[in-house]
Ligand SMILES: [Fe+2]
């Protein structure tokens with residue numbers, strides 16, 4: 001069940017980035033940390049390029065879509081997840097806009113970004129819990145060996161966390177993730193900031 005492993009890995013790395021951003025916002029808000037805008041922008045870019053653009057399409061194509069064809073169980077949860085996957089662009093745009101307002105130094109920028117990020121983080125916690133608690137058990141129950149083979153092939157063909165698999169011209173998410181962790185302050189990261197893209 002390689003597909004399931006990759007899915008859970010991706011949920012964990014998404015949760016790690018969300019946790020890191022929440023920590024940064026907390027430290028900035030408490031006056032213990034000067035904002036590293038480039039690091040925050042890189043983290044928000046990671047959320048867009050990786051979970052929003054790569055993770056959800058795989059779930060739909062290889063797990064949720066095939067499940068829907070097999071059973072009507074979980075139909076409500078699947079409909080909600082599908083809708084949430086489609087709202088991906090709007091979700092990330094709201095977060096990016098709030099961050100840009102903050103970076104420009106506009107009044108209320110920090111509080112606006114903090115609120116937008118909290119909404120994003122709350123959304124994701126619910127989204128991942130719904131997938132893990134309600135839908136994955138149904139997949140385990142209904143998938144045949146053939147379904148798993150197809151899901152595995154699909155997930156392995158697009159496993160951006162495996163740095164060695166990054167194709168030419170593609171972002172290497174393992175490397176980006178390491179750089180984000182490196183730049184983030186302790187105890188989340190290694191405190192090696194400020195963040196530099198290269
Ligand atoms: Fe999802």
Ligand SMILES: [Fe+2]
Nearest residue numbers: 055059128131
């Ligand atoms: Fe997911």
